[in-house]
Amino acid sequence: LAKTTQPISMDSYEGQEVNITCSHNNIATNDYITWYQQFPSQGPRFIIQGYKTKVTNEVASLFIPADRKSSTLSLPRVSLSDTAVYYCLEAGTYKYIFGTGTRLKVLA
Amino acid sequence: NAGVTQTPKFRILKIGQSMTLQCTQDMNHNYMYWYRQDPGMGLKLIYYSVGAGITDKGEVPNGYNVSRSTTEDFPLRLELAAPSQTSVYFCASSYLETDGYTFGSGTRLTVV
Numbered sequence: 001l002a003k004t005t006q007p008i009s010m011d012s013y014e015g016q017e018v019n020i021t022c023s024h025n026n027i028a029t030n031d032y033i034t035w036y037q038q039f040p041s042q043g044p045r046f047i048i049q050g051y052k053t054k055v056t057n058e059v060a061s062l063f064i065p066a067d068r069k070s071s072t073l074s075l076p077r078v079s080l081s082d083t084a085v086y087y088c089l090e091a092g093t094y095k096y097i098f099g100t101g102t103r104l105k106v107l108a
Numbered sequence: 109n110a111g112v113t114q115t116p117k118f119r120i121l122k123i124g125q126s127m128t129l130q131c132t133q134d135m136n137h138n139y140m141y142w143y144r145q146d147p148g149m150g151l152k153l154i155y156y157s158v159g160a161g162i163t164d165k166g167e168v169p170n171g172y173n174v175s176r177s178t179t180e181d182f183p184l185r186l187e188l189a190a191p192s193q194t195s196v197y198f199c200a201s202s203y204l205e206t207d208g209y210t211f212g213s214g215t216r217l218t219v220v
Contacts, residue, residue: 029144030206044200045211049207096205099150
């Protein structure tokens with residue numbers, strides 16, 4: 001059961017772009033990379049998923065290099081309400097293991 | 109759509125008691141998962157199921173049991189509650205294992 005590695009915490013100011021990187025040293029060929037957001041006392045919420053290159057939705061962008069050994073979640077112009085824990089996950093056969101998460105604190 | 113529904117939301121158990129945490133999804137998802145989250149920590153996978161009748165252990169299965177008799181339901185059983193099982197339990201589901209998961213709102217369990 002492979003695990004990902006990501007920074008424990010990050011601080012940012014409102015209006016800035018935030019990039020959170022996750023390492024995927026043991027990612028399998030068929031795995032997708034998925035990111036989740038969790039607020040206190042709530043279950044995680046799916047943000048974005050990708051396999052290779054770049055994916056963008058209304059909330060975030062996800063950058064995955066060609067070797068797929070890392071992924072970067074990009075949150076444009078964060079606000080105070082983006083303060084949360086962000087998890088990366090390798091979604092694939094018999095995986096389902098979350099990393100420790102990155103605690104993002106957005107400051108006014 | 110209700111999504112993933114967990115009951116109860118809160119429960120206090122005495123050491124040695126048993127209980128079942130209920131999880132139901134109405135999205136016809138094949139995959140279901142149970143996680144626990146200790147205060148200030150990440151999620152640990154307890155058990156998962158790839159379809160009705162099929163379950164398997166995750167990272168921390170000791171002290172728990174599961175069953176998956178239907179696609180919709182994936183109950184988690186604690187047989188002899190211990191203080192170390194004090195945690196928040198989340199159930200999740202997905203249609204494919206490569207899809208994003210839908211999580212329930214959690215069950216906060218305290219064992220005293």
